[in-house]
Amino acid sequence: MQRLSGKKVHVYRSPHLITFNERIVVSNNIISDDDLYQLLLYVYKINNKDNITFFEFFTAAAFYIFSKVKADLFVCEVGLGGKYDATNILNEKKKSCIITSVGLDHKEYLGSSIKNIAKEKSGILGKSNLVICSYQNKKALEAIEEITKKKKCVSFIYGKDWFIKNKYLYFDNNKINISTLSLAGAHQYQNIGCAILACYKINTLNIETKLISSLIANIKWEGRLHQLSGAIKKKYTNTDFWVDCAHNTLGFKVLKKWVDQDKSSRFYLILSVGIQKDYKGILKHIKKMNPELLLLVKRTNFSSRPAEDLFSEASNLKIKCKIFNTVIQSIKFVSSIEEGLYNKKKCLIAGSINLVGEVLLKDKET
Numbered sequence: 001m002q003r004l005s006g007k008k009v010h011v012y013r014s015p016h017l018i019t020f021n022e023r024i025v026v027s028n029n030i031i032s033d034d035d036l037y038q039l040l041l042y043v044y045k046i047n048n049k050d051n052i053t054f055f056e057f058f059t060a061a062a063f064y065i066f067s068k069v070k071a072d073l074f075v076c077e078v079g080l081g082g083k084y085d086a087t088n089i090l091n092e093k094k095k096s097c098i099i100t101s102v103g104l105d106h107k108e109y110l111g112s113s114i115k116n117i118a119k120e121k122s123g124i125l126g127k128s129n130l131v132i133c134s135y136q137n138k139k140a141l142e143a144i145e146e147i148t149k150k151k152k153c154v155s156f157i158y159g160k161d162w163f164i165k166n167k168y169l170y171f172d173n174n175k176i177n178i179s180t181l182s183l184a185g186a187h188q189y190q191n192i193g194c195a196i197l198a199c200y201k202i203n204t205l206n207i208e209t210k211l212i213s214s215l216i217a218n219i220k221w222e223g224r225l226h227q228l229s230g231a232i233k234k235k236y237t238n239t240d241f242w243v244d245c246a247h248n249t250l251g252f253k254v255l256k257k258w259v260d261q262d263k264s265s266r267f268y269l270i271l272s273v274g275i276q277k278d279y280k281g282i283l284k285h286i287k288k289m290n291p292e293l294l295l296l297v298k299r300t301n302f303s304s305r306p307a308e309d310l311f312s313e314a315s316n317l318k319i320k321c322k323i324f325n326t327v328i329q330s331i332k333f334v335s336s337i338e339e340g341l342y343n344k345k346k347c348l349i350a351g352s353i354n355l356v357g358e359v360l361l362k363d364k365e366t
Contacts, residue, residue, distance in 0.1 A: 007072040007205070012062045012087070014055070014079055017223050017357035018364075024062045027071050039065055055079050059086040073205065083123020092126025096202050097153075098194045099124075099133045101187075102140040103250025118143035131155040132197050134190050154201075158190065162197055169193045174200075176209065180217040184225035187254045192216055223356045225258060230363035236335035239345045240265070243356045249278055252285035255350065259289045265346040266339065270330045272297040272304045273351040279305050280313055282351070287317045293337075294321040295330040302354035327359060 011025035024031040031039070043061045052060075059079070066074060079085050102118045118140035125131060131153045133144055141157070148155045156162055162171035167179035167189060181192055196216075199207040228241040246255050259267060269291040273279050286294060294314055296307040307323045314321040324330040327349065334347045349359050 008070070010066045010069070010071045010074045011077075012059070012066070012075070013077040014058075015353055017353065018361050020058075023058065024065065026065055027069050031065070035065075053086075056086045063089075078121075078124055081117075081120040081123065082125075083120050085124070088124060092129065095124075095126055096130040096198060097124050097126075097132070098198060099131065099136075099144060100191065100194065101134050101250065102136060102144075103248050113139070115139040115143045119147065122147040125151050125153055127151050127153075129153045130198075130201055132194050132201070133157045134194055135159065156197055156201065158193075162193065164189050164193050169196060171197055171200075174209075176212060178212070178216060180213045182217050182219050183221055184227075185254065185258050187257075188224075192219075222360060223353070226360075228359070228363045231365045232331060232359070232363045236331060238339065239335050239347050241331065241359075242346065242348045243359050244348060244350045245353045245356050246350045247273060247277060247352050249281040249285060252282050252350070255348070256285055256289050259348075262346065265344050266292050266337075268293050268295065268334045268337075268345060268347040270295045270297065270327060270334070270347060270349040271310065271351040272300050272307070272327070272355050273310070275303045275305050277305065277351075279310055283310065283313050283317055283319065286314075287319055292320070293334075294319050295333065296321055296323045297327045297330060297355065298323055298325050300327075300352070300355060301358055302352060304352065327355060328362065331359075 008027045009025070010027065012023065013025075014023050016022040021030050021033065021036055024036065026035075039061050040057075043057060043064065047057065047060075076087050076090065078087050082088065099121060102114060102121060114137050118136070122144050125147055129151070131148050133141070133155060135158045136144060145155070145157070156171065162169070164170070164178070167177070167181075169176040169178050169189075169192075176196065178189060178192055178196070181188060183192070196207075196212060199205045223243055223245045225242060225244050228243065232241055244251075244255060246252050267289065269286060269289065271286070271294060273282060296310050296314075297304075298307040311321055311323055322333075324333065331347070331349075334345065337345065339345060349356065
């Protein structure tokens with residue numbers, strides 16, 4: 001949104017969908033192959049073979065290039081958790097922090113309860129930081145507010161200091177129409193609410209209210225309830241294929257709401273999940289979606305939960321399912337199914353950012 005309003009923005013995000021370059025955006029532009037190579041080579045030499053993790057190495061490279069190029073804003077996505085994350089070396093006096101809805105994910109690193117995970121994520125907060133908090137589970141909110149008070153942060157909590165109703169954002173004495181948002185999914189209204197609130201509360205950004213409607217109508221976010229329109233759509237014209245990076249129980253709970261919005265299509269779901277994800281919890285939400293068929297992908301480009309494990313659990317839940325070797329085989333199968341009385345079919349591909357990246361790469365082929 002800041003880029004569309006004429007600001008220069010640096011972005012550090014992870015993981016990537018297709019190429020590593022996506023992780024580093026320098027002054028509105030994804031870093032080129034040559035620049036990325038030279039940057040990584042420089043950091044490698046400086047590190048001098050000392051012990052360093054992949055994420056620490058890449059974060060050092062990103063922060064170095066950002067320090068050399070001026071921008072109006074730096075948007076930094078935390079890698080994992082917050083408290084001990086490599087990105088947490090940023091100058092805390094200049095930080096503004098957004099905490100989106102906390103779910104049970106990465107339990108092997110962050111803790112087994114919502115409260116513990118919320119505490120870890122709140123580790124990004126510095127003294128007197130601006131904090132914008134999305135809707136939270138009661139236990140998560142208690143943990144976050146405990147730390148915001150301890151660090152004397154200026155906080156704006158969803159439900160207390162701001163809220164969204166009928167596609168309007170309310171805070172202070174402001175009422176902002178956000179109905180033009182281009183992103184699919186009701187959860188995106190909270191996400192854009194966080195972004196708009198940050199633009200208002202960070203004094204130096206000076207966003208104009210009259211521009212918001214047109215700015216948010218032009219946002220594009222690949223892999224987030226994103227309808228395919230490239231090579232896959234052209235080849236399999238009788239099915240609407242969607243991809244989403246949901247990879248935990250909270251993500252699939254959100255997807256259930258999206259599925260419920262359209263009952264006019266036969267709904268199919270292609271799935272593969274990471275080895276350490278709560279696949280049983282994910283499948284419980286899929287059961288509520290009531291897909292015509294759950295298609296499980298066996299061969300993936302990441303460490304995935306065996307398709308046989310998913311098949312066994314899905315069968316216990318009385319979900320009709322079938323295993324395929326590859327995601328492309330599953331796409332072909334869905335497309336081959338007769339539509340019957342329905343006008344169209346809708347197929348969602350989800351469960352892993354890596355899986356979505358693989359599909360997007362295929363869709364971009366010419």
